Amino acid sequence: MKIIGLIISVLTGAMLVYAAADFPAWSDPSSPASTYLSPHFIEKTMEETSVPNIVTAVLADYRSFDTMFETAVIFSAGLVCFFLLRTTRRKESETETTHYRHTLTGVTIQIKEGHTLPPSDEFERIDSLWTPSGLIIKTSCRLLVPFIQLFGLYVIAHGHYSPGGGFQGGVILGASIIMLAISYDLRTIIERISEKMVAVLCAVGVLIFSGTGALCLLLGVNFLDYNALAPILLVDPLTARSHAILIVEIGVGVAVMTTMIWLYCNLSSAGKYNQGL
Amino acid sequence: MTDLVSTIIAKYNYWIYITLMMIGLYAMIAKNNLIKKIVGMSMFQTAIILFYVSIGVKKGATIPILEYSHGHGHDTQLVVHAADYVNPLPHVLMLTAIVVGVATLGVALALSIRIYDRYNTLEEDEILTQIREEK
Amino acid sequence: MIWQLDLAILTLVVITGIGALMVKDLLGAAILFGAYSFMMCLLWSIMGAVDVAFTEASVGAGVSAVFFVAAVFRTTRRTKD
Structure with missing residues (x-):
């Protein structure tokens, strides 16, 4: 071979x-x-869309039909990963054991299915395969997360004037959540953003993009012809193109962010959603 | 002879891209481990993206973000020369290709996790042996 | 574009790429693939493709390396080649 x-x-x-x-x-x-x-494209972008970053203008305006289906591809990749890996039923032979640590003494106990924990606040649940990081890493990651998310939002919103846009900003937002999952454990982020919410938000992102196009269609022009949105956004047609690009980028960002979280949760827990990297 | 040498030196980027593509293709065909095959697939993909991006390079041109003046452009007529800016079209096509690439990477890794659950190995020859034994 | 810089980074790209395929440990392959992606991102930024470089820095060097590590965590580090 x-x-x-x-x-x-x-x-x-x-x-x-x-x-x-x-x-x-x-x-x-x-x-x-x-x-x-x-x-x-280089010479007419400013006149036609009033967006200085040509890449963003071409991505979300001239070639937006292409980008819409790219977003749909990302959504379906998340969906495929979910269908391939997610398991809700266990095999008959496997009994689930959960591990708890006594916070004061550091003793780890193992609870088989059907038994319950002694009634005490001093036990915390831990993963059996993976020991989460220490206090310093946890605290510094937790402090960093809001700044990373702020930067992600900036990248999405400022994509017109600087490098950036929905794809990059969405990935940065998703990466901030993934970082939280690595420094704490998988259950922490599933508590904050549940699987159902991730799936719904992923679909909502694609819906924002295609809904903007369909709205143009309803107003009597071509699909994704943003000029027609001027009366709704209360601006002149040229500025409407720039604003509609922002709306579309937000849709892309939401879809990409949730797809990254979805893929990570499924991959790192092999579809069981109980414990993971 | 000097012509040939100067052509080879002038297009050194293209030769390295071709090398990268060959490495990726070889890894996809010949490597035995499934994760190594996926790494090879990603390398092949990035080599193609690199080739596309290099088409848009222009000598003496800057990044494709226009000089911005307030007033949203339509009251100050901006004169833009195409030769001053890098060709943006390959960038747009490849930007989406990268993100779709990571989504397909996720699907490929999900498939390999499923295969590991079933056969308890990631080596191609061991998986094929197990499939033959099952028959 | 400075050709010396370009050539140096291209060499590093090829070295990290071959390294990712040669190393006999899948976790090492994942990390070297992240390094490969980051070198690729530098190459694109010196070519003037800032958007593509940004995407590659966040997607290729960040998230896809994490996906590889997650998959290796769930399967095995063992590899024969």
């Missing part, structure tokens, strides 16, 4: 080298890719 793989990759490489010989020179300003379509 190694030899076949080597032959196939070398053949592919040889073909690519042969094709690359015909390419325009490296960083050539007059290459076909830079002269045919892109000058229009």
Whole structure:
């Protein structure tokens, strides 16, 4: 298999080298890719959408139909992961044992299913496979989370004027929650943001995006033609495009954030949602 | 001869991208471990994204964010020259490809966790042996 | 674009990529893949693709490395190649 793989990759490489010989020179300003379509976008973006970041303008306005289905792909990836891994029933042979630690003495006890804990406040539940980090890591992660989330919101809201946008901001927001899950344990974040809420928010993100498009359709123009939203947003048509891009980016951000949390919860607990990394 | 050498030196980026693609493809075909195969898939994907982004590079151009003046652009007519800014279109296409890439990575890892639950190994040959024994 | 910087980072990309595939421990492969993604992000930022670099820094170097670690935690670190 190694030899076949080597032959196939070398053949592919040889073909690519042969094709690359015909390419325009490296960083050539007059290459076909830079002269045919892109000058229009660079020169007209400010007039047509009033968004200085061309990437955001093209992503959420000119090519928004494409981006909408990318969001749908991310949503369905979260859904597929859920269907592949999530288990609600246990096998007959497995009995669930939970581990508790006595906070004062550090003694760990194991409770089999059907038995109950002695009535005391001094026990905390711990994972059997994974020991959560110490106090310093927990506290510093907890203090960092609000700042990371603030930065994520800034990245979403300021995507018009600086690098950023829904995808990046959503991933940063999701990563802040994942960091909380790593420094504490999985149950902490499931208490804060439940599985049902994650799934609903993921769908809501896609709905915000497609709903904006459908609203344009209802107002009598093409799907995702944001000019028509001017009477609803109470601004002139040009500013309406800029504001509608923000709405769409928020939808993308919500969908991406919840998909990341959903994927992480399913992967790290192998679908059991009881304990994990 | 000097022509050939100067072509090779002028396009050194492309040769390295092709090397990365070959490494990724080889790992997808020849590696025995499923996680290693997934790493190879991601490397192949990033090599292609790198190639696309490099198409948009222009000599002497800056990042594709226009100089912003207050008043939302329509009362101050901004004169923009296309040659001053990097081609933004490959960036847009590849930005979404990266995020979709991580979503498919999640699905691939979920599949490998399922396979591990069933066969208790991630090695391809051991899984195939177990499948043959079951028949 | 400075070609010396470009060449140095491209070399690091290839080294970390080969390292991620050669190392005989899946946790190490996950971490080296994160390093590979981060080098790739640097490469894109010197090419002027700031949005793509930002996405790769948060997605490739951050979240996907965590996904790999989570999957390795749930399966095994053992690998034959």
